[in-house]
Amino acid sequence: MSTTEPTKPDNVAATRSELESTLDAIGDKLNVQKQASALVDKAKSSYDANPIPWIVGATAAVVVIGGLVAWALLTSDD
Numbered sequence: 331m332s333t334t335e336p337t338k339p340d341n342v343a344a345t346r347s348e349l350e351s352t353l354d355a356i357g358d359k360l361n362v363q364k365q366a367s368a369l370v371d372k373a374k375s376s377y378d379a380n381p382i383p384w385i386v387g388a389t390a391a392v393v394v395i396g397g398l399v400a401w402a403l404l405t406s407d408d
Contacts, residue, residue: 358364377384
């Protein structure tokens with residue numbers, strides 16, 4: 331009678347390997363510096379590929395912030 335079930339040491343080694351890879355993946359997700367670096371790299375490559383949306387977004391942000399500052403300064407507090 332042969333079984334295809336892995337032996338206990340093999341099962342333990344496989345489980346340990348799976349746990350190690352899971353913990354590595356969790357560690358990568360929780361590493362803020364690594365995530366920030368990946369985000370910066372993604373933003374840089376996006377800007378290099380097509381800078382127009384970035385320029386339009388930056389211009390819109392300046393207009394909105396300038397409008398809010400002007401509104402705050404020029405409206406009365408009554």
